[in-house]
Amino acid sequence: MLQEKTIVVTGASGALGKVVAEIALARGARVAAVDYAAAQAAPTSQLLDLGGVDLTDAAQAKQAIDTAASHFGRLDALINIAGGFAFETVEGGDPRTWARMYALNVTTALNASRAAVPHLLSSPAARIVNIGAFGALHAASGMGAYAASKSGVHRLTEALAAEHKGRIAVNAVLPSIIDTNANRESMPKADFSRWVSPQELAEVILFLASDAASAVTGALIPVTGRV
Template identity: 60%
Template sequence: MTTERVIAITGGHGALGRAVLEAALAAGLKVAVIDHAAGHAAPDGVLEVGGIDLTDAGQAGQAMAAVVGRFGRLDALLNIAGGFVWQTTEDAAPAWDRMQALNVTTAVNAVRAALPSLKASPEGRIVNVGSAAALKPGAGMGAYGAAKLGVHALTQALAEELKTTSVTVNAVLPSIIDTAANRKDMPDADPATWVAPADLAAVILFLAGPESRAMTGALVPVTGRV
């Protein structure tokens, strides 16, 4: 990677987003963090774009305009924003629409807002976060799995649509990520078999860099030892 590259991380204040931010700064990249949460202090040189609801296309456009306004360019969009709920289909308050909005609509709006700048980059990149669990969802995973399958479809369709441009589009498909929240929710599991956020971040940043130019439309499993 070259140090002039600019990346935007949606959902940058989550466990994975923070790991990607740390890895990106260590690689000398210029970074913008876009998140629904507001009031976070940004590390030196990082653009903090808080209070953004990416389910709203207008706010997504404002966020990307802020990134380009600060850095003059955008080379990679990392769609990490999303959400998870375990819920059976019979639940009285179904979360299907919410899962679609948090995982698919956020990515679509971010992509549409970022594409003009990404196309102007000599090595434009979009990296989405899908899910290995979506390939064969278990009980209670219907709403989440369907939404992540939507992310997979978005990734592959976009890759085809953008083949005549500089922009590649790929997705990582992690299994369980080793986060504090997952350890709390699954106290009897062995987190040593899960995916460390730093390891997943390394794969994401490879896909966000020029070296991945031969890959587009790939759904890359990152499943640890599960």
């Protein structure tokens, strides 16, 4: 279902992005790995590592996406994983956190999507998959800025799906807590077995990027593990 497809993965050096890229490559996809961190690998026929890209800058996002499409000759899917998290109360927090969360979570996905759409329209099975958040459906204490930004990702997903219905399938996954080293360190007393593993979440993401998801668009899909 992913064989020979060209997929751009943003946030590709992170805990989730790395797993998504590795599984996609193992299943025969060609992957452009985009990240703010420096590139780690030389270009090959299957993998293009595009490091040092600030996706909050529209020009840099466009250059990265155009480079990927040029290198592989096409673009079939964009998986927007780049983002950030902050736990901060509204009253005691810094108003700049709200702007930072919007930039990291919404602006990155917006810029990458806008750059990818012209290329995706040439694909017979175009896909965009965004990373929302289950916690954005109802913000808890300390989650205001993060939840607000991820709610923006949900609305971006719905708008893109409506605007490109029949041409690009656009969906989002809404994970709860992802089982990463960073989350384990910040919540050492939690029951990690109840969290969603990066592998589990990657399977849902790559399903949405595959031919099998041709009838799914505009969906916000909770992936909450056992929480």
